[in-house]
Amino acid sequence: MTSTERTDVLVVGSGFGGAIAAYHLAAGGARVVVLERGPWLTGNDFDHDFKLGSSYTRAFDFTVGDGMSVLGGNCVGGGSVVYFAAMPRAPRFVFERHGSIGRRMWPSAVSRDTLEPWYDRVEEAIPVTKQEWSDVSYAGGLWAAACDHAGRTANPLPSAIDNSKCANCNWMMAGCRFDAKRSLLFNYLPGALAHGAEVRPLHEVQHISRTDDGDYRVHYNVVDDEDYRIQAGSGTIDAKIIILAAGAGATPVILQRSEATLGTMPNAVGRYFSGNGERLNTAVLNEDKVREVLGLSRGDGLAYEANQIGKGPTVASWDRLDGSLPEYSRFSLEQLYFPPGLGTILAQVPGATGPSWFGVDKKELLKRWRSWLIIFQMTEDDNEGVFGPPPATGNADRISQQMLGVGRLRYNPTANTLRGWAEADAEVKDILERDGLAEVAAWTNDVVGAYTVHPLASCRVGDDPDTSALDDRNELRGHPGIFVTDGSAVPGALTVNPAMTIAALAERAIPGIVHAAQQRGVNVTYGAPSPDGATSGRQGAARLVPTLLHR
Amino acid sequence: MTPRIRDEDQVRTMTLEAFADTIVPGEKRSPDDRAVAGAAPGGGAVAAGALELLEWDATGLSSGLGEFARLLNGHAQVYAAEHELAPDESVPPFVALPFEHRTALVQRLTTPGHPEKEFWVSLALFSNMAFDSAAHLHTADALAAGHPGLIAMGIELPDPDGLWRFPAYSYGRQLARLHPDTTPSGSPA
Numbered sequence: 216m217t218s219t220e221r222t223d224v225l226v227v228g229s230g231f232g233g234a235i236a237a238y239h240l241a242a243g244g245a246r247v248v249v250l251e252r253g254p255w256l257t258g259n260d261f262d263h264d265f266k267l268g269s270s271y272t273r274a275f276d277f278t279v280g281d282g283m284s285v286l287g288g289n290c291v292g293g294g295s296v297v298y299f300a301a302m303p304r305a306p307r308f309v310f311e312r313h314g315s316i317g318r319r320m321w322p323s324a325v326s327r328d329t330l331e332p333w334y335d336r337v338e339e340a341i342p343v344t345k346q347e348w349s350d351v352s353y354a355g356g357l358w359a360a361a362c363d364h365a366g367r368t369a370n371p372l373p374s375a376i377d378n379s380k381c382a383n384c385n386w387m388m389a390g391c392r393f394d395a396k397r398s399l400l401f402n403y404l405p406g407a408l409a410h411g412a413e414v415r416p417l418h419e420v421q422h423i424s425r426t427d428d429g430d431y432r433v434h435y436n437v438v439d440d441e442d443y444r445i446q447a448g449s450g451t452i453d454a455k456i457i458i459l460a461a462g463a464g465a466t467p468v469i470l471q472r473s474e475a476t477l478g479t480m481p482n483a484v485g486r487y488f489s490g491n492g493e494r495l496n497t498a499v500l501n502e503d504k505v506r507e508v509l510g511l512s513r514g515d516g517l518a519y520e521a522n523q524i525g526k527g528p529t530v531a532s533w534d535r536l537d538g539s540l541p542e543y544s545r546f547s548l549e550q551l552y553f554p555p556g557l558g559t560i561l562a563q564v565p566g567a568t569g570p571s572w573f574g575v576d577k578k579e580l581l582k583r584w585r586s587w588l589i590i591f592q593m594t595e596d597d598n599e600g601v602f603g604p605p606p607a608t609g610n611a612d613r614i615s616q617q618m619l620g621v622g623r624l625r626y627n628p629t630a631n632t633l634r635g636w637a638e639a640d641a642e643v644k645d646i647l648e649r650d651g652l653a654e655v656a657a658w659t660n661d662v663v664g665a666y667t668v669h670p671l672a673s674c675r676v677g678d679d680p681d682t683s684a685l686d687d688r689n690e691l692r693g694h695p696g697i698f699v700t701d702g703s704a705v706p707g708a709l710t711v712n713p714a715m716t717i718a719a720l721a722e723r724a725i726p727g728i729v730h731a732a733q734q735r736g737v738n739v740t741y742g743a744p745s746p747d748g749a750t751s752g753r754q755g756a757a758r759l760v761p762t763l764l765h766r
Numbered sequence: 767m768t769p770r771i772r773d774e775d776q777v778r779t780m781t782l783e784a785f786a787d788t789i790v791p792g793e794k795r796s797p798d799d800r801a802v803a804g805a806a807p808g809g810g811a812v813a814a815g816a817l818e819l820l821e822w823d824a825t826g827l828s829s830g831l832g833e834f835a836r837l838l839n840g841h842a843q844v845y846a847a848e849h850e851l852a853p854d855e856s857v858p859p860f861v862a863l864p865f866e867h868r869t870a871l872v873q874r875l876t877t878p879g880h881p882e883k884e885f886w887v888s889l890a891l892f893s894n895m896a897f898d899s900a901a902h903l904h905t906a907d908a909l910a911a912g913h914p915g916l917i918a919m920g921i922e923l924p925d926p927d928g929l930w931r932f933p934a935y936s937y938g939r940q941l942a943r944l945h946p947d948t949t950p951s952g953s954p955a
């Protein structure tokens with residue numbers, strides 16, 4: 216005899232979209248199971264080590280596509296464990312963007328103003344704090360000084376880091392050993408567990424089907440905890456409500472694979488993918504000029520040579536986040552750190568005459584690594600990413616035991632996207648090459664295509680059924696009871712780091728999900744406080760809740 | 767007289783070494799080193815352990831390495847014929863190419879549109895990783911042992927417990943004007 220496992224709410228993925236939903240549904244009284252394909256790592260599991268098999272590869276996912284590679288988290292807590300914790304809100308104009316569809320991309324119900332209370336909830340829950348200049352790393356300070364020298368402004372980034380614990384080790388991408396990063400492992404996820412939610416690591420969801428009584432059945436494989444290429448079993452769980460939050464590189468793939476059992480998917484599933492217009496530049500600083508032109512000194516005889524030191528991005532220049540500029544000309548320029556391996560191979564030799572990303576000159580560039588400054592551009596792309604037919608399992612054919620796989624995303628940048636990148640490149644050059652401060656080159660797109668750590672929009676909200684897979688409450692069109700709350704729901708590039716907006720949109724989706732669960736007979740209510748019990752965020756959003764219940 | 771190539775293993779190793787050396791070039795290990803071209807001072811990808819990394823099955827490339835070497839030598843033969851380079855039967859065809867021709871061939875194989883680009887790029891990625899992150903070794907051990915890549919890049923040593931901490935990390939002062947449209951919580955308006 217086989218017994219079928221049942222729950223009220225099944226959440227796929229434990230990053231921002233998954234953890235926020237799991238917390239609120241569990242706190243409201245629903246039975247919640249979270250399936251997460253990656254391992255469950257905490258504190259001492261986070262290594263300072265580039266060796267394959269350390270947390271740097273265990274918790275990380277790198278999916279190579281055709282024209283676009285996607286980097287993301289692969290662990291309980293998802294991207295929040297490996298991310299850089301820069302948490303700005305998206306500028307007002309972003310919500311008015313038209314992008315490639317000739318009309319507003321965001322649902323009419325969502326604007327910066329209507330999202331503000333949900334941002335506040337996230338800020339309280341995580342918490343996100345404003346940073347002072349004393350929190351800014353050498354690299355961030357250098358970027359600020361260069362911006363200032365070029366007549367630009369620069370801002371310390373709001374962040375989800377507890378600076379009192381931070382060692383500025385720059386190992387954030389391997390998970391934070393010092394518990395300084397306020398990942399979801401410290402707020403929404405423990406909140407969900409305290410209310411009885413179950414989180415199952417190493418469970419990779421493959422597809423969804425229907426049960427005879429009208430519920431959904433989720434089909435998963437169990438993944439080996441060291442070699443992710445090996446499957447260690449499989450199973451199913453039935454649920455009344457499904458919340459997909461596998462990330463914008465994986466959620467649409469699960470839905471595409473489910474088309475055979477669930478029926479036709481909305482046209483926009485697996486289309487309109489955005490890489491958040493992301494692009495990187497590497498500058499190699501002239502240390503003498505840093506001292507002479509910018510007047511910077513570390514006090515130990517060095518002017519800079521501090522690429523290795525810090526906590527990811529700490530300062531951004533927002534001069535081009537100007538809503539009066541034409542679309543595709545607006546972007547932010549953010550100082551960043553990317554560790555060796557991923558952060559070095561794509562860097563090109565400035566002014567290369569021979570090969571730009573390997574060879575003799577590249578080796579010389581690597582020798583000056585301490586004087587590197589990486590600038591991260593977030594521009595407006597054209598939502599041109601499209602997913603091809605899904606691979607056999609997961610969202611990629613895995614190559615390495617961990618981290619590296621080949622997926623089905625195709626991304627062929629349009630003239631608009633290319634123009635935005637070119638303008639951003641020119642701006643970085645103008646700022647950093649002034650007075651011989653540095654030499655700058657963009658990372659190559661010829662090796663693994665463009666690349667993003669900010670996948671978005673592959674299953675997005677909107678008002679127009681042809682160009683959005685979800686209605687304005689994050690429910691999948693034509694498949695009631697399936698909701699998407701991760702980055703794939705965000706309609707397009709944000710020109711800033713996206714996690715704050717992903718999380719706010721997830722918070723906003725919760726009242727509607729609770730309502731749908733109630734309608735299916737689940738005993739659940741909406742209105743949990745912040746995971747630590749704080750209530751001002753809840754109060755601030757209360758007036759908006761009724762507007763999210765109707766359909 | 768040059769010694770005859772003994773077996774397939776040796777062909778494969780020399781060919782892959784020559785490829786890795788094209789990605790991050792280094793100095794010859796001995797005067798008669800043929801795989802490493804000696805195009806740059808200091809250790810390159812080979813001295814950094816590229817072969818150890820590639821041969822480790824965790825990369826997912828190890829089972830295909832023989833095929834990579836065979837394909838690469840095939841491409842090298844075609845390339846040498848195109849450029850009318852004098853054959854040297856004592857070493858595998860890719861190893862026989864002078865450094866600038868190895869470089870040109872690798873450029874060709876990794877250029878967008880080449881049907882095998884994906885393979886050559888992954889081989890290049892891991893060759894590079896041997897040098898700049900020593901992904902086959904614990905990082906602290908690699909540094910302690912003087913790993914040529916990590917040392918060349920100037921990576922700092924960790925604390926005695928193997929963890930990195932930088933107590934001095936900031937210039938500690940305001941270095942630019944803030945954007946006028948910044949909200950009280952520090953976001954763009």
Ligand SMILES: Cc1cc2nc3c(=O)[nH]c(=O)nc-3n(C[C@H](O)[C@H](O)[C@H](O)COP(=O)(O)OP(=O)(O)OC[C@H]3O[C@@H](n4cnc5c(N)ncnc54)[C@H](O)[C@@H]3O)c2cc1C
Pocket residue numbers: 227228229230231232233250251252253286287288289290291292293294295297298299300301302388418419420421460461462463465466469527528609668669670700701702703712713714715717
């Ligand atoms: C190196 C790096 C740095 C970043 N820095 C920042 C930053 O500073 N600020 C910022 O705003 N953003 C940053 N981001 C981006 C941010 O992490 C993501 O935007 C965010 O995590 C996306 O949230 P999500 O809910 O869409 O999905 P994720 O957080 O990616 O969570 C998805 C989860 O689903 C799991 N999953 C995938 N497929 C399946 C499946 N089939 N079954 C079960 N589980 C599955 C994944 O393992 C993952 O844990 C960074 C990202 C990276 C990679």
